[in-house]
Amino acid sequence: MTDAAISIAGLHKHYGDLRAVDGLDLEIPRGEVFALLGPNGAGKSTTVEILEGFRKRTAGEVSVLGIDPHHATKEWRTRVGVMLQSTSARSSLTAREALLHTSRYYPNPRDVDATLDEVGLTEKANAKPQTLSGGQQRRLDVALAVIGNPDLVFLDEPTTGFDPEARRRFWRLIEGLSGDGTTVVLTTHYLDEADHLADRIGIIASGRLVALDTPDGLRSRATDARITWTEGGEPRTEETPTPAAFLRDLLGRIPGEVEGLRVTHPSLEDVYLRLVDDVAEVDAAAEEEPS
Numbered sequence: 328m329t330d331a332a333i334s335i336a337g338l339h340k341h342y343g344d345l346r347a348v349d350g351l352d353l354e355i356p357r358g359e360v361f362a363l364l365g366p367n368g369a370g371k372s373t374t375v376e377i378l379e380g381f382r383k384r385t386a387g388e389v390s391v392l393g394i395d396p397h398h399a400t401k402e403w404r405t406r407v408g409v410m411l412q413s414t415s416a417r418s419s420l421t422a423r424e425a426l427l428h429t430s431r432y433y434p435n436p437r438d439v440d441a442t443l444d445e446v447g448l449t450e451k452a453n454a455k456p457q458t459l460s461g462g463q464q465r466r467l468d469v470a471l472a473v474i475g476n477p478d479l480v481f482l483d484e485p486t487t488g489f490d491p492e493a494r495r496r497f498w499r500l501i502e503g504l505s506g507d508g509t510t511v512v513l514t515t516h517y518l519d520e521a522d523h524l525a526d527r528i529g530i531i532a533s534g535r536l537v538a539l540d541t542p543d544g545l546r547s548r549a550t551d552a553r554i555t556w557t558e559g560g561e562p563r564t565e566e567t568p569t570p571a572a573f574l575r576d577l578l579g580r581i582p583g584e585v586e587g588l589r590v591t592h593p594s595l596e597d598v599y600l601r602l603v604d605d606v607a608e609v610d611a612a613a614e615e616e617p618s
């Protein structure tokens with residue numbers, strides 16, 4: 328018996344010649360908030376949909392809450408929350424009715440009004456989804472994903488189109504779920520979101536996992552600091568692993584104040600972009616090689 332909420336071994340998903348998922352191995356322990364990052368077309372949604380039991384895999388072993396999602400049972404479905412893209416938009420029910428209706432499928436649902444409040448839709452409780460803005464519809468989709476009080480919830484790009492206040496509200500919701508021991512798997516293009524929420528981040532590129540670490544662990548991969556300043560009217564930049572030594576030198580060389588002097592450390596976004604660029608370069612080189 329493993330304590331993993333999700334185990335993936337040698338997962339492949341091919342569409343003809345395209346390897347959308349190309350040999351993925353990953354374990355996500357119960358209770359973890361896991362963020363899957365990667366550029367457009369990297370294979371995130373495909374992976375998530377396989378884990379949700381909505382897409383067939385080409386090869387590999389997958390276990391989600393102890394079950395192969397391809398053979399999902401009704402009982403398993405009640406334990407797994409899934410955020411479907413804008414399902415709510417097609418519903419003829421009001422936001423509150425949609426949540427109430429969905430909650431009846433679950434043995435131990437969350438409170439409907441509290442959930443509406445948590446996603447910031449109390450004032451729109453009696454609105455039909457078609458009259459909600461894009462961001463509000465998405466908030467309703469998030470509410471629908473968590474209303475069943477799942478052990479594990481999948482959220483595919485949940486905060487796209489959210490205003491800053493809605494994102495912060497969403498972050499609090501995820502923190503609450505995490506505090507209750509819910510496993511959360513989310514895909515996102517927002518590095519700050521992954522940084523804030525995730526216990527671990529997986530970066531996927533060209534269907535392969537290219538990094539798996541805590542946000543701090545990923546950040547610490549970049550050792551160089553960046554020093555920028557203006558000298559002789561020209562902007563200057565230096566990247567160095569020994570910024571103090573460089574600064575001593577610089578200050579010794581330039582008398583008085585150094586114009587525009589800044590020392591910055593690489594952000595999570597810098598590390599992410601470097602990793603993804605490296606993969607793109609390797610892929611491009613492989614394509615140029617004669618087969």
Ligand SMILES: Nc1ncnc2c1ncn2[C@@H]1O[C@H](COP(=O)(O)OP(=O)(O)OP(=O)(O)O)[C@@H](O)[C@H]1O
Nearest residue numbers: 342345346347365366367368369370371372373374
């Ligand atoms: N049904 C399909 N038939 C053929 N190719 C597909 C199909 N679904 C996805 N793909 C391809 O598989 C690759 C991975 O797509 P996927 O949607 O998993 O990427 P993603 O990482 O979620 O991207 P995004 O960030 O844009 O949502 C892409 O090249 C995509 O074009």
